[in-house]
Amino acid sequence: MTITVGDKLPSATLVKVTPDGPDQVATDSFFAGRTVALFAVPGAFTPTCSAKHLPGFVEKREELNAKGVDEIACTSVNDAFVMAAWGKSSDADGITMLADGNGDFAEAIGLTMDGSKFGMGKRSQRYTMLVEDGVVKQLHVEEPGEFKVSSAEYLLGEL
Template structure:
């Protein structure tokens, strides 16, 4: 079952990319008491993710903050070292990278997908959500191959 607006995020563990190395974080603690713009990509360094999705949030992070967002977070079914390298190559300062290495978070949300026909295995669907104190305030899930409703621009327009 897919998570819906008004649902509490499932309590799973993600891995935060930090300057000191990977740091496990529980979703219950991480999202508690603040409003977070979360977006998910099928994979670091993939074409749409690198050319449009992540750059849009980098460019719009200050506008999101002005609309009441405390933190902008990117998640992907990649290991924290890949997400760290992607963040560095994209100059994604100010975007928190949370690795979902085994896809546990994506599955718990009901937003996992099978990318096997592209040689990618289990991945996350492309989506964005606003999470307010651990509860989904808004949710935008893309159709297969699309990039519209999960963009930073779309999120800002709906805040």
């Protein structure tokens, strides 16, 4: 079942790289008591994700913060080291890069896709969601091959 507006995010564990190494991030605590703009991409370093999706959130970070977003996070079915390297190479300061290495979070919220024909296996669909205190307030899922409603610009316009 796909998560919808008004649903509480399921308990899951994501991973981010810190100066001390990989750190497990429990969704229950990460999203608690604040407003988070979470966006998901099919893969780090992939064309649309690298040219448009992540850069848009980097570019609009301050405007999103001014509209009440406490944190911006990106998730993908990649390992934490790939996510950290992608964030660093993209100058994504201020964006928390969260690895969903096995796709467990994407599966738990019902937003997986099959990228097997591209050699990518199970991945996350492209989406943006606004989460307040662990509850989905907005959800914008892209149609396959599209990049419209999951952009930082679109989310900013909805706030």
